[in-house]
Amino acid sequence: MKPYNWLADIDSYKDSHFLMLPPGTEYVSSYIEARVGGKFNEVVVAGLQPFLDDYMEGSVIDQYDIDEAEELTNEHGLPFNRVGAEIMLNEYGGIAPLEIRSLPEGLVVPAGTPMVQAVNTDPRFAFLTSARETPLLRAVWYPSTVATYSREAKKVIWKNLVETSDDPGGQIGFKLHDFGARGTTCYEQSVLGGMAHLINFMGTDTKAAVRAVNYYYDEKLRTAREMRSVKANFKEFIAGYSVPASEHSVVTSWGPEKELEFCRHLLNQFPSGIVSSVSDSYDLWDVIDRIWGEELKNDVEKRDGTIVIRPDSGDPVDVVIRVLKKLEAKFSSTMNSKGYRVLPPYIRVIQGDGIDIFIMGKILNAMKLAGFSGDNIVFGMGGGLLQKVNRDDARFAMKANAIRVDGKWQDVQKKPATDPSKASKAGRQEVLVTEMGDFVARRYASESEMSPNNMLELRWRNGKRFNQHNFSSVRERANVGFELTATAAAA
Known part of the structure; x- marks a missing residue:
């Protein structure tokens, strides 16, 4: 057939x-x-x-x-x-x-x-x-529709950054990360939706969409790919980026009694750059207070890069605010020119659970009311970005x-x-x-x-x-x- x-x-x-x-x-x-x-x-x-x-x-x-x-x-x-x-x-x-x-x-x-x-x-x-x-x-x-939805999310984030950040232009490009590939109905949908999101942002885990951009939107490369004469030159242009990040299967494979060892191992394996650590496999608050905030605090502070803490359960608004306050208590913060507090550059938060435009706006508003700059957070969106849309x-x-x-x-x-x-x-x-x-x-x-x-x-x-x-x-x-x-x- x-x-x-x-x-x-x-x-x-x-x-x-x-x-x-x-x-x-x-x-x-x-x-x-x-x-x-x-x-x-x-x-x-x-x-x-x-x-x-x-x-x-x-x-x-x-x-x-x-x-x-x-x-x-x-x-x-x-x-x-x-x-x-x-x-x-x-x-x-x-x-x-x-x-x-x-x-x-x-x-x-x-x-x-x-x-x-x-x-x-x-x-x-x-x-x-x-x-x-x-x-x-x-x-x-x-x-x-995906490109429009992504851009509407960008408007929400942008408004907050203009109000609370000293560098909205430098921040905006990576503020919404595409986690949606697994929630789509097929490979082609993930590619098309993933490319649509990349029109507005440069952060994505939908790698197939990053590849597809070079295929569909570079005429010279497209001709070469048809002839199978050269491979894609992603060093010349790449539409999206990601970072090393843990998931629950990795964390839980160490067991609850070795979560500290896992976090230390993560720092050793990735001694520089951005690395994201899902932190709610067992007890989110213990991971923040004891592991990151005490046992590994010096390692985090001295590391050449940023540790991104990822909560993945609970009420998104309440959890984000509590995480920020706990991180601030352990690592301090500074006041920017607009009067909002910013965590040290080596520690940040990503919220990818339960995110849509409405929840994102609620989180940013709660952060603003609590005195935190939008600099402190990055959002991830999965099915809500690539799948929860329709023609109507x-x-x-x-x-x-x-x-x-x-x-x-x-x-x-x-x-x-x-x-x-x-x-x-x-x-x-x-x-x-x-x-x-x-x-x-x-x-x-x-x-x-x-x-x-x-x-x-x-x-x-x-x-x-x-x-x-x-x-x-x-x-x-x-x-x-x-x-x-x-x-x-x-x-």
Whole structure:
């Protein structure tokens, strides 16, 4: 069995739609947006480039796919457009006759802004645009939602750092660490979600996503990887970082009576740099008070690097505040210029248990009320980052907005009386930026009317990729608001 059949990657009912379009239909235009009314007022554009590379580039069907899809579809209870599939194979070499435009990845736009627009390029394939909604929308909504959620978390952390830290710009990049790979449904989800998080932060344990960035967002490397002529040059660019860290299986393998020996062993094995130690396998408070705060205090203070204490159970807000107070009692603290206390640079805390944006905000607010700077803590997020999202969080949808029938374009719009918020945009769309920097969606009737400043740039057409993005540019676009705030804070 072939692992993937492009013609089967479709919502079943769409197989019947080629028989339902108005007679004379030549072209269908559809667009993707995150509709107004979701959890986010603005969204990050992400995910299209990997999709184009994996599921659109080159020949995507062969005769086996057609024969299999026809039998599958007919036995499944639906008609199959064999004529269209045969034309695609025999005349296009298996390449899909589609054009796809999108906003640049990493761009942050208001909800309701068209992010992607697709149209068939051959009048015999009017059915194809909407038929690809299933994989195309999926490719955009998930990475964009994770990137948006990660950026919303960044806003929460950033606000606290601006208020309580002397170095918000230097701190922010590593303040939220991705622990989500094991909580995803599959390898591909961990890669796509992990890359989306890396748009905003540089800390991750989803190593597969770090590798994937170099594959999908470096055109030179991607070509070389296809030829298997060179290995990835991660020394030249690497998108994310991690540190040595213990887990419960390591700690408990020593047994409760040898936890001190384990902690000493940890320091010996990692005499410099950052190392994280999960400390609640048995008694968190004993580990902090006795082991780190007394038995190994001198070793911690003299060590060239930072020990990061990781509690992993209990109420996150209460535990973090108590941990900080105990560490302060054992190792002291200093007051920064904003009047908040900072632990010595050789000791910090990471909270990764039970974290979402709401809990993170509660912890930071409690720290601020207790007089602690946000410098003292790093957050980790697992399933809440990569898995606890769905298409409705940002109300993502792909809808037809125009068709051409017998040579004449006409607008198409969904406008349900029972839910006006589900109304779609009528007519082919372009996205412009005003002099004030606002994003505006505008309908255009013909190609000659489309503005040269249209932000929906050509990304893919008839098997060819355009406007490939490198990851640094994606990050720069997503970081715009934070740079401005950092400058203002420094001033």
